[in-house]
Amino acid sequence: MGTIYQVSTISALSLGYTKSVITVEELLRKGGVGLGTYEDVNGEMIVIDDVSYQAQDDGSTYVADGRMGASFAAVGFLKNPVCFALKDIADMTQLEKELYLKVEEGFGLNSVHIAQIDGTFEKICARSESPYRSHHVELKEILKDKQEDFSFENIEGTLVAIYFPDYLDSINVSGWHFHFISGDRRHGGHVFDLKTAECSCKLEKMDKIEIQLPKDAAFDTYSLKKARQEDIEAAEKK
Numbered sequence: 001m002g003t004i005y006q007v008s009t010i011s012a013l014s015l016g017y018t019k020s021v022i023t024v025e026e027l028l029r030k031g032g033v034g035l036g037t038y039e040d041v042n043g044e045m046i047v048i049d050d051v052s053y054q055a056q057d058d059g060s061t062y063v064a065d066g067r068m069g070a071s072f073a074a075v076g077f078l079k080n081p082v083c084f085a086l087k088d089i090a091d092m093t094q095l096e097k098e099l100y101l102k103v104e105e106g107f108g109l110n111s112v113h114i115a116q117i118d119g120t121f122e123k124i125c126a127r128s129e130s131p132y133r134s135h136h137v138e139l140k141e142i143l144k145d146k147q148e149d150f151s152f153e154n155i156e157g158t159l160v161a162i163y164f165p166d167y168l169d170s171i172n173v174s175g176w177h178f179h180f181i182s183g184d185r186r187h188g189g190h191v192f193d194l195k196t197a198e199c200s201c202k203l204e205k206m207d208k209i210e211i212q213l214p215k216d217a218a219f220d221t222y223s224l225k226k227a228r229q230e231d232i233e234a235a236e237k238k
Helices: 012-016 022-028 090-105 139-146 219-223 231-238
Strands: 002-007 033-038 042-050 051-055 061-063 069-076 082-089 113-128 147-164 173-184 190-213
Touching: 012 042, 012 139, 012 231, 022 051, 022 069, 033 113, 033 147, 033 173, 033 231, 042 069, 042 113, 042 147, 042 173, 051 173, 051 190, 082 090, 090 147, 090 173, 090 190, 113 139, 113 173, 139 147, 147 190
Parallel strands: 002 190
Antiparallel strands: 002 069, 033 042, 033 069, 042 051, 051 061, 082 190, 113 147, 113 190, 147 173, 173 190
């Protein structure tokens, strides 16, 4: 077990706090696997093998500059993961069900988990977005204008997944949250559906949470308790 390092909160992101909290370089000192987004919601973040990739709104990915800002993220290190195979996964619902069973077997439903899932995927349905500089514009409104959907077929790659229990739903999305990066590291995004015949999973429970809150005064102008879970679900679970 280890520490999950959380940048800002999902309630702040949902209400429109999209400023930089820390740099990518600083983030990678805290974890080599994880996900999030960049300053001004400048694409989806996929952290794998100690590198942070930025998914563009056309599904292409690039190594993020270490000086870029991260506005929201959750990362950690897989030190002693449980490893197992997953077979005949028809869709996202089935994948989540299988992962929930593994978490429950390990008595971990009230804990945070990180998973790395490697394989060849028959289908990946994903999305990302272009940047939007704003203040107090809710994430759901930003994504209406800036989000693009795309799909990949018969593609090798990795899913990075984070699980947060529902009692922490103001810190991060409750349940599972998935981002994808292709094996050649050229394609990826936030995943909302998939299909795979077989893949391998590394899963680790985290027993500590370290949260880096924004330091600037603007953060304290947000009424974070007003963030609605249905808005977070609409923005992050699609």
